[in-house]
Amino acid sequence: MTTEHHKAAKQRIFEAALALFARKGYAGVGVREIAKKAEVNISMINYYFGEKAGILKAIINECYDRYFKTIKPVGDEDLPLEEHIRKMIRTVIKFFKDNTELVIVAFDIIPLDIPEVMELKIKWVTGIREGMAHFRMKLRVDAQDILQESVGPTAIIAVILNHFQSKYAAEQYPQFKEYAAQLNDEFYERYANALADLFLYGYMGRKKKEEK
Amino acid sequence: MTTEHHKAAKQRIFEAALALFARKGYAGVGVREIAKKAEVNISMINYYFGEKAGILKAIINECYDRYFKTIKPVGDEDLPLEEHIRKMIRTVIKFFKDNTELVIVAFDIIPLDIPEVMELKIKWVTGIREGMAHFRMKLRVDAQDILQESVGPTAIIAVILNHFQSKYAAEQYPQFKEYAAQLNDEFYERYANALADLFLYGYMGRKKKEEK
DNA sequence: TCGTTTTAATCAATCGTTCGTTTACACTAT
DNA sequence: ATAGTGTAAACGAACGATTGATTAAAACGA
Numbered sequence: 001m002t003t004e005h006h007k008a009a010k011q012r013i014f015e016a017a018l019a020l021f022a023r024k025g026y027a028g029v030g031v032r033e034i035a036k037k038a039e040v041n042i043s044m045i046n047y048y049f050g051e052k053a054g055i056l057k058a059i060i061n062e063c064y065d066r067y068f069k070t071i072k073p074v075g076d077e078d079l080p081l082e083e084h085i086r087k088m089i090r091t092v093i094k095f096f097k098d099n100t101e102l103v104i105v106a107f108d109i110i111p112l113d114i115p116e117v118m119e120l121k122i123k124w125v126t127g128i129r130e131g132m133a134h135f136r137m138k139l140r141v142d143a144q145d146i147l148q149e150s151v152g153p154t155a156i157i158a159v160i161l162n163h164f165q166s167k168y169a170a171e172q173y174p175q176f177k178e179y180a181a182q183l184n185d186e187f188y189e190r191y192a193n194a195l196a197d198l199f200l201y202g203y204m205g206r207k208k209k210e211e212k
Numbered sequence: 213m214t215t216e217h218h219k220a221a222k223q224r225i226f227e228a229a230l231a232l233f234a235r236k237g238y239a240g241v242g243v244r245e246i247a248k249k250a251e252v253n254i255s256m257i258n259y260y261f262g263e264k265a266g267i268l269k270a271i272i273n274e275c276y277d278r279y280f281k282t283i284k285p286v287g288d289e290d291l292p293l294e295e296h297i298r299k300m301i302r303t304v305i306k307f308f309k310d311n312t313e314l315v316i317v318a319f320d321i322i323p324l325d326i327p328e329v330m331e332l333k334i335k336w337v338t339g340i341r342e343g344m345a346h347f348r349m350k351l352r353v354d355a356q357d358i359l360q361e362s363v364g365p366t367a368i369i370a371v372i373l374n375h376f377q378s379k380y381a382a383e384q385y386p387q388f389k390e391y392a393a394q395l396n397d398e399f400y401e402r403y404a405n406a407l408a409d410l411f412l413y414g415y416m417g418r419k420k421k422e423e424k
Numbered sequence: 425t426c427g428t429t430t431t432a433a434t435c436a437a438t439c440g441t442t443c444g445t446t447t448a449c450a451c452t453a454t
Numbered sequence: 455a456t457a458g459t460g461t462a463a464a465c466g467a468a469c470g471a472t473t474g475a476t477t478a479a480a481a482c483g484a
Contacts, residue, residue, distance in 0.1 A: 009429090025322040028239030031474060041431055046475065108322075109381045110237040118385065146394060151406045154378075155371045162370030163362055165321045172324050182358060194363045194418065201417025202410035209409060221463080243440060253465055258441060260463095 010048045012038040014062075017055045022101040023172065026056055026111055056105070057120055063099065063106035064124035068131060070095045075135035084138065086196040089156065093192050096164045104168055107161055140207070151206070156199055163191075222260045224250040226274075229267045234313040235384065238268055238323055268317070269332055275311065275318035276336035280343060282307045287347035296350065298408040301368065305404050308376045316380055319373055352419075363418075368411055375403075 016038035020029040031052050035042045049055045074091045077084065096103050111117060129143065132153075136143055141152045167183055170176035228250035232241040243264055247254045261267045286303045289296065308315050323329060341355065344365075348355055353364045379395055382388035 023322075024325045025237050025239050027237055028323060028325065030472070032472080042474090043432090043476080044430075047429085052474065104321075109316075109377045110235075110320075110322075111240060112381055112384050113236045113240065146391070147399070147402055147406055150375055150403060151371075151410050154374070155407075155410070158371045158374030159363075159367040162366070162374065166366075169321045169324055173330065179358070187359070190359055191362060194359055195367075197418045197421060198363050198367070198410075198414035200414075201421075202412075202414025205413025205417065206406065206409045209413075242438070244438080254440090255442075255466085256464065264440060 009038070009040050009044060013040060013045055013048060014055065014058060018059055018101050018105060021056070021059065021105045022168065025108075026105070053114060053117060056114075056117055059102060060106045060117065060120055060124070063102040064121075064128065066099060066102070067095060068124075068128050071128075072131050075132050081138065082200060084135075085200060086192070088135070089160075089196045089199070090192045092157065093160055093188055093195070096160050097188060100164050100168055103161065104165060139203075152203060156195065159195065221250070221252045221256055225252060225257055225260060226267065226270060230271055230313050230317060233268070233271070233317045234380065237320075238317070265326060265329060268326075268329055271314065272318045272329065272332055272336070275314040276333075276340065278311060278314070279307060280336075280340050283340075284343050287344050293350065294412060296347075297412060298404070300347070301372075301408045301411070302404045304369065305372055305400055305407070308372050309400060312376050312380055315373065316377060351415075364415070368407065371407065 013034060017029070017034045020034060020037065031042055031045050034055070035045060038044075045052065045055070049058060071088065071091055074088055077087070079087065106121075133143070136153065139152065141148050143149060167180055170180040225246060229241070229246045232246060232249065243257050244254055246267070247257060250256075257264065257267070261270060283300065283303055286300055289299070291299065318333075345355070348365065351364065353360045355361060379392055382392040
């Protein structure tokens with residue numbers, strides 16, 4: 001009972017902070033607002049997370065950990081190239097869809113001014129990059145070549161991230177609820193295929209052109 | 213007296229706030245910090261901008277106004293499709309490069325929680341969307357079709373925005389200065405071409421597939 | 425009774441905003 | 455030419471509210 005309650009309170013703080021950070025940004029939310037939404041006392045935040053930034057660190061760790069565990073095994077699969085790319089894009093879209101708030105908060109560039117948080121992000125991004133080396137090689141993307149990277153994997157992720165940021169914003173405003181409602185499972189099946197087509201035709205077309 | 217001192221106080225406040233907002237986010241910066249950086253008295257902020265949010269509104273207006281004035285005439289030109297697309301992508305990249313801080317602050321989804329600011333953004337986005345109707349039609353992108361829009365113009369903008377967010381972040385951290393230094397004019401010429409290739413091959417490939 | 429969990433109260437610091445006053449310069453009436 | 459008037463710009467100080475953080479003590483289950 002104690003342990004369950006313990007975890008429940010910590011989890012409630014985590015989820016309340018996550019929702020608020022996604023809407024207002026890390027600096028835009030105070031610990032009292034988090035405590036109120038989580039229905040806990042203010043001091044519980046410091047008790048469980050040490051400091052306000054501790055919640056953000058926990059969110060970042062949770063997000064990148066889930067992300068890595070989701071895409072790493074897909075990247076390591078042995079599939080024909082096109083099918084492999086399509087599966088990866090589907091996987092990433094599903095992850096972003098199922099973890100929108102986590103992604104919005106953890107993948108946000110800001111705050112740039114909290115060194116500890118930045119270092120944590122850098123550590124994760126570096127690790128994931130290394131973990132996806134095999135898949136990257138299969139795509140024949142040289143990670144050292146900024147251009148290849150910028151119009152390749154990074155571009156796809158940027159498009160997907162941007163989409164879910166927009167979707168999240170739309171869900172917050174009544175006048176766009178109708179728009180957001182169109183973004184159902186059926187849409188994301190088509191969306192994943194369309195993005196994969198864009199990447200496949202575009203990227204492979206570029207490869208072919210380069211080799212000439 | 214330095215040159216900075218001779219600049220109008222209002223302009224100094226604007227520029228100081230812009231740089232700080234880009235780094236720390238709107239909520240992460242206090243008026244005292246802005247006043248200190250701008251070398252003005254705190255009360256000057258309210259004197260010139262009414263309220264803190266007034267600076268953000270001014271930034272948003274300045275950014276979208278410049279953006280619209282930059283891309284609208286390009287969109288209205290009468291060029292062969294491929295050349296037109298390439299020119300538009302070059303134009304957008306140059307705009308983002310020359311106005312990185314403005315774009316980072318104004319195009320940021322956050323803050324979602326200040327209704328006035330959100331409405332201002334919506335007004336601008338709607339207006340620009342209408343202004344680019346001709347170009348959109350030329351691309352045969354139906355603005356009502358979320359899928360076409362998502363993997364078309366919106367996707368390209370998202371990629372470019374993401375690139376300059378990353379570049380800006382890299383410039384803030386000494387360990388990535390070397391990376392940022394590679395992003396010179398010569399790179400952006402290649403980058404624009406690569407993005408245009410990606411879009412053109414991808415777009416044409418998708419169109420061809422659809423028609424089957 | 426013991427260790428853990430939760431509470432209310434409080435800390436110094438900072439938040440955005442507003443106050444009354446002063447400075448600097450342009451214009452006008454004498 | 456001079457004194458008086460109007461106005462915008464800038465100032466320091468202070469407002470009440472809120473920030474993140476910490477405390478000692480109460481409440482809890484074992």
